[in-house]
Amino acid sequence: MNCLICATPYQTTATWSKLFLYELDSSTCGRCFEKFDISKSTNDFTDFLGTPYEGAVDSVFCLYTYNEPMKEYLHQYKFLQDVALAKVFAGKLQQVFQRKEGIVVPIPMHPEKLKLRTFSQVDELLKAARIPFQQLLTKTTSDSQGKKTKIERLKTNNLFEVISSTIEATNYILFDDIYTTGATIHHAAKTLKDKGAKRVDAITLIKG
Template sequence: MVTNCLNCSTRVEEVWSWRGLFYREPQFLCNGCEKRLEKIEGVRCKGCSRSLETLPSNLVKEEICLDCHRWELDPGWKGILHKNDSLYHYNDFLKEYLARYKYRGDYALAKAFSHTIKSYLTKMDYDHIIPIPLSDERLYERGFNQSTALLEESEVRPSHILTRLHSEKQSKKTRAERLRQVQVFQLVGCDVKDKTILLFDDIYTTGTTLRQAAKLLKEAGADEVSSLTLARG
């Protein structure tokens, strides 16, 4: 079977293997584009998955990065997000790829990560997996929720039990502003008491959005809230 790379349109020929005789995994990227994706490996922050191998020692505190250390020093945020796992470095290739996917409406690009996400989730225990919702404004602009689409292409059924109240970008705010902002999410139609929750988003940047959602869920009685993101910015 021959397909075209979702990124560069190069012909991708299916590689047969003994495993493939029983189960064939479709190839959505050519070898060249696949190699440009950098999986996060080696020593990483236990809080947010940031690679620690290139960080100066003064930015690492007890096996976590300084940013996560600061979150845990704040009584209002300590323990709110159990941990975040990220799959890839947010390098230039992935940045451009996700820009095409999110802002130019190229929904099919989500297929490239379907096998990786599906395989990773088989190793995780959770009662609900919740994609971070977009505001109505952002959803109208893009036409789809990028996080929901990534899960659906991975044959994962998400729980849509959070809604977003507004869409102001966290990256535009100072750290102090992010820490004291009002809640941006609302919980609808589900009892999460004593449940293990996994949040899902495309990119972990400051961690504020995920922690806002986690705080709401913890206040509603969730036992533990973690997150999985495609990339660590």
């Protein structure tokens, strides 16, 4: 089969784990996949101490760093709208989510932005990995977080609302493509906790 990233033909290997653990194939050749850099850094939430978002997030786990190959992947996936690329990380995401227990909630796009992009890249990553999720949040503002300074982002009112009043006193796992300042994840987590969530962890594909 052909690699989703470089398009060259490659041999898929039938490994023990693929056969018995139903590991999903990434449809990516080894050379391309090796270029992604596993994130080893930990996230600290000191920016949020003394803000209304202090303690909203219990933990954040990021899989990869934002290196050049990842930037290229994200550009092709998000901006060139190549939805097939959602498969690249299916196996890895499946492994990571298997270790956590809770209701998976993807970070939503603003409806206007979704119209432009045509698909939600965050939801598609989960679908490719066959991870069940519930869309419980809606975005209340279309302001791009990227255009604001860090301080502005911390000060803004919460970016999210819950869609229904069905938040239970249980564990939730937020999922987003990239963790940069942490504002998005903190806002989403606080929204869930204010409605009664017991614990909110977060997983992101990339640490920005």
